Structure formats: structure tokens, C-alpha cells
Amino acid sequence: MFVELFLLRICFLSWLVGLPFYLLSASGLSACAIAGKNERLFTHCLLNASINKPVGPAAAFLLNDKLRRSAQLGIANLPVAVRSLQRFWARVISYSHNKNDRNPNGPLILGDMVFQGKADRVKKAGVLIGAGTGMRTRYFPHAGAYFDYGVNAHYAHSPQHKIGIACISAEACFVKSLRNWRYVDLCIRADRI
Incomplete structure (x- = not known):
């Protein structure tokens, strides 16, 4: 049971690590991945690249989380970890x-x-x-x-x-x-x- 739970956790974490890059490429915001080393620059790039463009719910949630983690107001009152x-x-x-x-x-x-x-x-x-x-x-x-x-x-x-x-x-x-x-x-x- 412990091993299965551990493997499930590793699978989930590997999926979670790859999720932002999948969302970026799927939403046309992959150019911002270059700025990935600097969190504020990355978030600013995401915000500017997504202005006046349709963004899916998952990408909107990612953008909101990045904005809130950079001490900016989010695009909605979506939950973020304290x-x-x-x-x-x-x-x-x-x-x-x-x-x-x-x-x-x-x-x-x-x-x-x-x-x-x-x-x-x-x-x-x-x-x-x-x-x-x-x-x-x-x-x-x-x-x-x-x-x-x-x-x-x-x-x-x-x-x-x-x-x-x-x-x-x-x-x-x-x-x-x-x-x-x-x-x-x-x-x-x-x-x-």
C-alpha cells in the first residue's frame, strides 16, 4: 500500500511539473518559458502575452496563481495557497x-x-x-x-x-x-x- 501510494504521488508530481509547460505551449505562451528563471519576469511576460487573447480555464488558473505569488492582484478571486x-x-x-x-x-x-x-x-x-x-x-x-x-x-x-x-x-x-x-x-x- 505504501509503495503504491508513493508511486502515485511521484506520478502526480511529474504530471504537475510538466503541466505549466503544456499549458504554455497549448495557449501560445511558450515564448515566456525563456524568462522562467525569474519568476516576476515570467509572470509579467505571461500577462502581457495573454492580453486580448482567449485563454482556457487551466491557463487562466495558472496565470492567476503566478500573479498572486508575485504579490499582484489576481485576475479573479481564485484560491491561492497562503x-x-x-x-x-x-x-x-x-x-x-x-x-x-x-x-x-x-x-x-x-x-x-x-x-x-x-x-x-x-x-x-x-x-x-x-x-x-x-x-x-x-x-x-x-x-x-x-x-x-x-x-x-x-x-x-x-x-x-x-x-x-x-x-x-x-x-x-x-x-x-x-x-x-x-x-x-x-x-x-x-x-x-
Whole structure:
């Protein structure tokens, strides 16, 4: 029973992830998918692309949800979550020119002074492989404003140099919509490597 419920949940979530892109392509708004990295720009593009065009009920519901999540007035009084929680995990595969945060290989010359670095403090370059996880939530205390906060943790390892890098970060923002797509963002972020 637990396995069936889990598989059903995965199937539903995969359908839910693909739904916005299906609705966008079906309604002729697929050009806005380019702006998908920036939620406000994506929502603004959706709104401008759908003005004076027939939009189906599912696309209207998606547009209303995006508007309300961007602290804008929705197109109707359709329900929207007061609090939303997003969890994620990601693979980390990257190349770094200075993964151990050290000095360049060679002497440092300042005018007529020459400084020699220690051999164990030379920067190292290479591939980093690992994983990351985190969660974000958005809380709407009232119309036109929201709190957005989250935590992340990543670990990457360099097989070539046997170096592991762990990073933990937290971020909190208060966003207030002024008018005409102008916002005030007050954010604080802390990182620990």
C-alpha cells in the first residue's frame, strides 16, 4: 500500500511539473518559458502575452496563481495557497579554477618586493562532484507582500585532489509590491563554507 501510494504521488508530481509547460505551449505562451528563471519576469511576460487573447480555464488558473505569488492582484478571486513549501535536491557537477581558495602558483611581485608562497597553499583546479538539497517557503501575510525564505546545503568532492567542500546557506526576504510591477526587496543572506 505504501509503495503504491508513493508511486502515485511521484506520478502526480511529474504530471504537475510538466503541466505549466503544456499549458504554455497549448495557449501560445511558450515564448515566456525563456524568462522562467525569474519568476516576476515570467509572470509579467505571461500577462502581457495573454492580453486580448482567449485563454482556457487551466491557463487562466495558472496565470492567476503566478500573479498572486508575485504579490499582484489576481485576475479573479481564485484560491491561492497562503503558504507554499518547495523542497529540492540537485546534482553538483562543476569545474573550479580555485576550489581550495588559495594563492596562484608563482611569486607575488609588488613593486620591487617579491613574495614566495608556500607549496601547500597553491590553488588547485579540477572537477567537483556532489549533491545539494534545500527548501524554500513563501508566506503571504496580506495582499501585495510576502516573506520568502529558505535554506540550502551542498557538498562537492574533488576525486583528483581529495578535497571536499561543504556549503550551508540561508536566505530571508521581505517583498512588497508598490505598483506597476515595481517592488521593494529587503533580503539577508548567510553562507558558511
